[in-house]
Amino acid sequence: MTDITNLTLTELVKKIKSKEICSKDITSNYIERSKSSKKLNTYIEETFDDALANSKKFDSKPDLEKKLPGIPIAVKDLYCTKNVKTTAGSKILENFVPSYESTVTQNLWNSGAILLGKLNCDEFAMGSSNETSHFGNVLSPIDNNLVPGGSSGGSASALAAKLTPATIGTDTGGSIRQPASFTGTVGLKPTYGSCSRYGIVAFASSLDQAGPMTRDVKDCALLLEVISSFDNKDSTSIDFKRPNYFSHLNKNIKGKKIGIPKEYRVEGMPAEIEKLWENGKEYLKNCGAEIIDISLPHTKYALPTYYIVAPAEASSNLARYDGVKYGFRVEGENLIDMYEKTRSQGFGDEVKRRIMIGTYVLSSGYYDAYYLKAQKVRKLIKNDFDEAFNKVDAILTPSTPSSAFKVGEKMNDPVSMYLNDIFTVPVNLAGLPGISIPAGLDENNYPLGLQLIGKPFDEQGILNIAYSMEEKINFKLNTSDWWIK
């Protein structure tokens, strides 16, 4: 039998349903591989003993009707897991053990999945390289000393290194799609309101979404089907009829109109990304889709808008970490002194920087000039997409303006780090679904991704287009296992 960790999620489900393999075999294989992959620093918290016990429990009375029967899954450490430490990559939460479970992870366990552990991420999901985590940076399995992207960097790395059959990340400005692109994996950010935000450590509430990260599009459809649900506990959860994304997955995209936004051809974009995009158009034409040039004129304002809106919301969300309720406290001379010391020592530099940006743009005298202005530009960006979707069914763009970079390369220049998310951020601002699929390699053999952006709630549409392209692209992720001792 082939090595269990080489199988896709869908293949695992099939084999467990046909009783070819059992949950314990799968779980122990993943645990063993994870244990020999410490060098990547993907896990913050390992729950291997519980996972093994749960897999045996599953095997003793297997419910094979479940969608993820006995499948072990490691998740981003931004999801609150009951009685399992949840840190969000921050020192301020290093001892926080939630007494509740996030809805998205609860959906996983209700479908038969088993928690393998909690995966590293940028602190409070603020970063594009997984270098801001209090628990150290994550390495990409693609090459030595390469970042996996961020903020769901531990998730992307663990997935690409085959330490988990699939995983879930969160995406506020590209945190699922950018690391997926950097590691040659598939990542989908659903429409705002599709997946519940209940129990996800909040970063920017009007932008945050949970989403699947998988090895192929089929797995992505299956995992999305499991985690997407209406939830009364999230006031912005949207009650719409969620299709069975997995069973409705098909390659019939004949006649679909795909928009190519001219504004995404940014200055200084490497020729190989340009070529990747051209190839993408060809694949789509070969599948019978129609390519249409479109314009999203306010694209260049998306990142500056994001860097007002997201920090503003973050400064408000992170006000709760005051040294009283979440485990970490530095004593002070008085209450205010305690707050200031706790937050100064508990938060890392990037988080402090964003809290301060947010505090400034919301402060008296600057609110109109910055925050209100950004909300108005956000409207213009959304209008661009609304107009484009009158003409097209989906939009094709590169996922990132470059391939993965070296550890430390962009840490001293925040703006150059922020520019990584230039193609992903507009999608969050407009609340749309977006998927990144691996589409090729650069000159160093580092993966490059293409992004498909869909109409609100048309996850099925972009999944089907991605599914068709995936077959034509025929991308194979090759890692040499260089990190294994």
Next chain:
Amino acid sequence: MTIDLKTVKHISKLSRISIDDQKAKKLEKDLNSIFKWIEKLNELNTDKVEPLTSIAETTLRFRKDQILSKNIREDILKNSPKDNKDYFVVPKVVE
């Protein structure tokens, strides 16, 4: 517009994050480079644009005013750095 050291210290006070002079100087540099880049938005005339406050654009749902989580005091207090079994304990606020 530039952000001077005094403003940085004022923002840090508002943010309840204490910073030393060295950190303040670094932040002054970072914040200025970020805000210089953000100023790009001023190229746009947005006088007649309505601000987008929520992407869902729906009114928030009402729910019944009922308690769903009962008897969780102990669970919640488990994460407190200091408590007296019934309450969170903080430094004295009122003299």
